[in-house]
Amino acid sequence: MSETKIVKTTCSTCGPCCEVDAYAKDGRLISVEGARNTPMQSGGLCAKGAAAVQYVYNKERILYPMKRVGRKGEGRFERISWDEAYDLIAENLLRIRSEYGARSAVFYAGYSKWYRPALLRLSNAYGSPNFCTESSTCFQAAALAWRSIFGNGICGPDLKNAKTLLIWSSNLYHTNTPVSKAFQGLKKRGVKVIDVDPRHTVTAHDADIHLQLVPGTDGALALSMAQVIIEEDLYDKEFAEKYVYGFQEYREYVQEFPPEKAEKITGVPAEKIRQAARTYAGNGPAGLMFSASPVVHHINGVQNYRAVFSLIALTGNYDVEGGNRTQPGPFSPANEFGQVRRYDKEEAIGQKEFPVWFDLSCDEAQCIRLADYIEEEQPYPIKAVFAMGLNHRMWPQPKRLKAALEKLDFYVNAELFMSESSMAADLILPACTSYEREQVHVGRGSRFFFSNRAIEPVGESKNDIEIIMEVFRRMKLRDRTLREDVLEGGYEAYMEHILKPSGLTLDELKAHPEGMDGRNIFPPGVRTYENEPFHTPSGKAELRSLVLERYKDSHGYDGLPVYRDYRENPAVDRDAFPLILNTGSRKPQLFHSRLYRMPWLNNIEDVPLVEIHPEDGKRFGAEDGKAVRVVSPSGEITGTAAYNVQGKPGVVYIYHGNPKGDANELIGKDYLDPISGFPGFKGYFCRIEGV
Ligand SMILES: Nc1nc2c(c(=O)[nH]1)N[C@H]1C(S)=C(S)[C@@H](COP(=O)(O)OP(=O)(O)OC[C@H]3O[C@@H](n4cnc5c(=O)[nH]c(N)nc54)[C@H](O)[C@@H]3O)O[C@H]1N2
Numbered sequence: 124m125s126e127t128k129i130v131k132t133t134c135s136t137c138g139p140c141c142e143v144d145a146y147a148k149d150g151r152l153i154s155v156e157g158a159r160n161t162p163m164q165s166g167g168l169c170a171k172g173a174a175a176v177q178y179v180y181n182k183e184r185i186l187y188p189m190k191r192v193g194r195k196g197e198g199r200f201e202r203i204s205w206d207e208a209y210d211l212i213a214e215n216l217l218r219i220r221s222e223y224g225a226r227s228a229v230f231y232a233g234y235s236k237w238y239r240p241a242l243l244r245l246s247n248a249y250g251s252p253n254f255c256t257e258s259s260t261c262f263q264a265a266a267l268a269w270r271s272i273f274g275n276g277i278c279g280p281d282l283k284n285a286k287t288l289l290i291w292s293s294n295l296y297h298t299n300t301p302v303s304k305a306f307q308g309l310k311k312r313g314v315k316v317i318d319v320d321p322r323h324t325v326t327a328h329d330a331d332i333h334l335q336l337v338p339g340t341d342g343a344l345a346l347s348m349a350q351v352i353i354e355e356d357l358y359d360k361e362f363a364e365k366y367v368y369g370f371q372e373y374r375e376y377v378q379e380f381p382p383e384k385a386e387k388i389t390g391v392p393a394e395k396i397r398q399a400a401r402t403y404a405g406n407g408p409a410g411l412m413f414s415a416s417p418v419v420h421h422i423n424g425v426q427n428y429r430a431v432f433s434l435i436a437l438t439g440n441y442d443v444e445g446g447n448r449t450q451p452g453p454f455s456p457a458n459e460f461g462q463v464r465r466y467d468k469e470e471a472i473g474q475k476e477f478p479v480w481f482d483l484s485c486d487e488a489q490c491i492r493l494a495d496y497i498e499e500e501q502p503y504p505i506k507a508v509f510a511m512g513l514n515h516r517m518w519p520q521p522k523r524l525k526a527a528l529e530k531l532d533f534y535v536n537a538e539l540f541m542s543e544s545s546m547a548a549d550l551i552l553p554a555c556t557s558y559e560r561e562q563v564h565v566g567r568g569s570r571f572f573f574s575n576r577a578i579e580p581v582g583e584s585k586n587d588i589e590i591i592m593e594v595f596r597r598m599k600l601r602d603r604t605l606r607e608d609v610l611e612g613g614y615e616a617y618m619e620h621i622l623k624p625s626g627l628t629l630d631e632l633k634a635h636p637e638g639m640d641g642r643n644i645f646p647p648g649v650r651t652y653e654n655e656p657f658h659t660p661s662g663k664a665e666l667r668s669l670v671l672e673r674y675k676d677s678h679g680y681d682g683l684p685v686y687r688d689y690r691e692n693p694a695v696d697r698d699a700f701p702l703i704l705n706t707g708s709r710k711p712q713l714f715h716s717r718l719y720r721m722p723w724l725n726n727i728e729d730v731p732l733v734e735i736h737p738e739d740g741k742r743f744g745a746e747d748g749k750a751v752r753v754v755s756p757s758g759e760i761t762g763t764a765a766y767n768v769q770g771k772p773g774v775v776y777i778y779h780g781n782p783k784g785d786a787n788e789l790i791g792k793d794y795l796d797p798i799s800g801f802p803g804f805k806g807y808f809c810r811i812e813g814v
Pocket residue numbers: 137138261262291292293294295297298299319320321322324337338339340341414415416417418421705707708709710711712713714715805
């Protein structure tokens with residue numbers, strides 16, 4: 124028997140890569156705790172992270188490369204060697220490239236994000252414009268809304284110096300646990316917090332002002348706040364005059380949203396709208412915290428977030444201390460992402476329908492209609508998908524996508540688990556978790572740290588970047604991206620590459636388990652626009668977007684952040700579907716589809732909980748704790764009714780991705796924001812029926 128070792132490593136069961144102390148004995152992981160003696164954590168851990176042992180040794184873990192032997196989708200596989208697996212990949216991908224062209228292969232990355240730059244390099248080296256990620260439904264639409272105004276420089280609130288924090292839909296206690304401590308610090312410092320959320324969440328509970336709006340009416344609320352700010356002369360005149368494009372038109376447009384009218388649209392009392400506008404504009408500097416998903420999970424999502432982000436320009440809270448300001452973040456593997464450009468000499472999927480996505484330099488294609496592209500062979504045939512962590516339940520109408528994946532000529536998925544999406548594949552590759560690999564991390568500020576391997580990889584699993592590198596070698600490709608031969612070296616060389624701009628070496632970092640400060644290649648700026656024009660067509664912050672206006676005739680986009688109400692939908696019979704369906708608002712114990720297999724986490728919600736206000740339950744005959752059917756214009760599922768008074772009557776909340784009843788089967792495949800392609804996950808229609 125050996126001693127228990129404590130290994131400094133990271134959890135990446137969800138996204139943030141929290142530092143943890145892993146306890147390992149006899150080569151097995153036995154438990155984890157939040158790391159001690161590091162600046163970011165002090166022994167704390169969230170529920171998902173604490174269940175690490177069930178994640179690593181889950182009975183669904185894939186242990187070996189597996190080749191399909193049965194019919195597609197039947198789920199019969201046989202074990203093969205890595206060598207055979209690599210040969211199969213090289214042979215098929217090269218054959219498909221010569222028969223149909225490189226663009227017929229899609230390179231797809233689900234969560235997590237760490238291997239994405241390497242996969243993008245592989246996609247580029249192969250010559251495909253179709254590098255896609257889970258961000259076809261996450262973050263990119265918010266980024267697009269931001270860039271349409273400010274060009275680039277997406278930045279969060281400067282929490283250290285803000286006097287007011289406007290949280291526009293982020294339930295950070297549940298979704299961004301590492302930030303929640305900083306949030307508590309703000310409250311102690313007396314920072315005024317405004318929270319915009321349709322539900323009275325734990326985060327809303329801590330706010331000074333809670334604007335409890337009807338989901339998807341964010342645009343009307345933001346425009347109304349702008350109306351108050353302008354009417355009461357609280358806006359930043361100098362910024363508006365010198366640095367804003369389209370101010371006059373915007374000013375006229377917001378006149379259509381006086382608070383009394385906005386109250387009727389949003390359900391937020393007019394007086395609260397005034398109070399919030401006065402606090403955000405009058406008690407500055409004020410930072411705005413936004414999220415990757417809820418506001419843009421609506422068919423009017425991009426314009427709604429444009430209306431929200433316009434408030435930053437209107438009040439001059441852009442790139443100032445305490446406002447929204449470029450954070451002192453040096454670079455990260457994910458930032459290499461921003462530097463490695465997607466191969467774009469050929470039309471990518473999604474480019475015709477969603478041109479602004481591509482104009483605003485999102486370095487990935489928009490694959491929300493992947494099932495259509497495979498089925499219809501339009502704009503051209505898609506024959507192969509090389510995926511890492513593809514989860515078909517991320518998309519609306521997941522069954523349809525799974526069936527389409529089964530029609531591909533060649534589909535590979537590298538995964539931790541024998542997921543349903545893997546079952547559809549021709550070849551499944553075992554990936555390893557963060558506990559089984561080494562990794563270089565960039566923390567906040569310019570702090571770097573090294574994540575050790577706590578245990579040897581389970582079975583024959585490998586880390587994703589090693590897999591990418593070997594696939595690259597077997598195809599004899601050349602990595603021409605940024606003229607660096609990053610994929611040609613080994614994994615150690617890859618880590619050195621990631622670290623290079625910091626001025627630190629891998630050996631130094633390994634010798635400092637507490638982390639090290641490195642060179643900060645993107646120092647924080649203040650009022651950078653005084654010296655450098657905004658990266659927009661006008662060189663100013665565009666409240667009227669010239670990029671959107673390019674497509675006024677062809678796609679009907681408006682340059683102003685025009686509010687359109689998704690509830691006025693002539694295609695939907697609202698008598699038959701009287702309730703609003705909001706899917707996917709996060710829960711502390713779940714993470715999309717991947718944690719339903721974890722006994723400690725799925726007990727609360729084995730079948731989907733259909734959260735309804737008691738008034739709606741009584742009105743539609745759905746009893747608390749009893750089975751309930753949810754029917755939408757696109758599908759139906761059955762779950763358990765859970766009475767909940769966090770939200771208001773009229774809205775049904777369901778978490779998605781549950782194989783026993785997936786809320787995404789309810790969402791229409793074409794119910795998309797015409798600008799971003801994001802589905803209206805959080806503003807569709809349904810009725811409920813007691814079973
Ligand atoms: N535990 C856990 N953490 C997660 C995730 C997870 O699945 N589980 N997912 C991660 C991912 S991928 C993401 S993108 C982030 C998302 O992070 P968040 O945005 O913080 O998470 P959500 O719970 O989706 O949304 C935040 C709040 O928005 C509210 N909301 C819903 N609809 C609307 C709307 O129309 N307008 C407004 N203003 N608010 C609305 C919800 O009530 C919710 O309280 O979380 C990340 N963190």
